[in-house]
Amino acid sequence: MNASRVSKNIYLIDTLSLGFRETVAAYLILGDKYALVDMGYASSLESLLKGIRETGVNPSELDYLIPTHVHLDHVGSLGHLSRIAGDAEVLAHPRAVKHIVNPSRLMESVRSVFGEKAELFGELLPTESGRVRAVNDYERLDLGSLTLTLIHSPGHAPHQITVLVEEEKALITGDAVSIDYPYFPVQIPTTPPPSYSHEEALETLRKLKRLNPRTYLRPHFGAKRQDGYLDQQIELLNWWRDLIGKALEKGMDRGGVIRHVMEMVAGKAGVEVERLPTPVKVDIEVSVSGMIKYLQR
Numbered sequence: 001m002n003a004s005r006v007s008k009n010i011y012l013i014d015t016l017s018l019g020f021r022e023t024v025a026a027y028l029i030l031g032d033k034y035a036l037v038d039m040g041y042a043s044s045l046e047s048l049l050k051g052i053r054e055t056g057v058n059p060s061e062l063d064y065l066i067p068t069h070v071h072l073d074h075v076g077s078l079g080h081l082s083r084i085a086g087d088a089e090v091l092a093h094p095r096a097v098k099h100i101v102n103p104s105r106l107m108e109s110v111r112s113v114f115g116e117k118a119e120l121f122g123e124l125l126p127t128e129s130g131r132v133r134a135v136n137d138y139e140r141l142d143l144g145s146l147t148l149t150l151i152h153s154p155g156h157a158p159h160q161i162t163v164l165v166e167e168e169k170a171l172i173t174g175d176a177v178s179i180d181y182p183y184f185p186v187q188i189p190t191t192p193p194p195s196y197s198h199e200e201a202l203e204t205l206r207k208l209k210r211l212n213p214r215t216y217l218r219p220h221f222g223a224k225r226q227d228g229y230l231d232q233q234i235e236l237l238n239w240w241r242d243l244i245g246k247a248l249e250k251g252m253d254r255g256g257v258i259r260h261v262m263e264m265v266a267g268k269a270g271v272e273v274e275r276l277p278t279p280v281k282v283d284i285e286v287s288v289s290g291m292i293k294y295l296q297r
């Protein structure tokens with residue numbers, strides 16, 4: 001099964017990203033209308049569709065497609081899905097819209113970060129501009145029996161929103177919070193290139209705190225209920241910035257910092273560096289690179 005129920009009206013769908021379980025999730029919200037928040041890589045489209053069908057919904061019936069931001073593990077399958085769900089409206093951050101309508105620059109930037117590996121993510125197809133709408137900060141979306149609030153949430157990327165399901169006080173976090181795989185005991189902050197902003201990421205976490213969420217629905221990965229969770233996320237981001245900042249001050253280059261952080265994370269997890277799960281290694285590489293870029297800006 002790719003779909004599992006995380007609350008009365010919300011399903012988590014495991015997109016089986018690049019063949020890995022419990023790594024990239026999408027969330028399907030079933031009010032009188034149906035909204036899908038995040039949709040995984042284009043190369044995971046079949047797993048996503050299977051998961052949607054498991055909930056009893058036909059993918060063609062989706063009313064709203066809401067990518068939290070335009071990184072390929074969140075938005076990759078959108079163009080394909082918008083063709084399958086021919087009446088669905090796409091809602092996104094104002095700065096995300098142009099990339100959804102014309103993904104060529106986005107694909108270029110992904111190739112510059114990931115090189116040949118980018119091909120594994122699949123191809124992002126364009127969505128017609130008439131079907132894509134930029135949302136205002138705190139815009140509310142009526143699904144009939146449920147209401148969503150869409151919140152501008154920059155930091156991880158300038159084009160990010162998060163989604164509060166009001167009746168359930170459940171927050172779909174996008175990458176405003178750290179990566180926390182069920183199969184790995186250490187959380188990894190999500191601070192990728194090219195535009196991570198530490199100030200904005202902290203400001204977003206403080207903004208989200210004011211909504212008093214009860215449940216956090218995370219793309220990487222799963223539902224979390226924990227008092228003080230967002231305060232912990234603020235601490236983690238500051239710890240990460242200091243860790244990488246101090247390594248740079250010692251004169252380490254990017255490769256050196258990545259090795260240093262991998263050793264530290266592996267130590268915390270009690271495993272050898274070679275035994276770190278592949279998604280964790282990739283996340284460390286990407287997040288260290290983005291933090292270095294931020295610190296040197």
Ligand SMILES: [Zn+2]
Nearest residue numbers: 069071156175
């Ligand atoms: Zn992201």
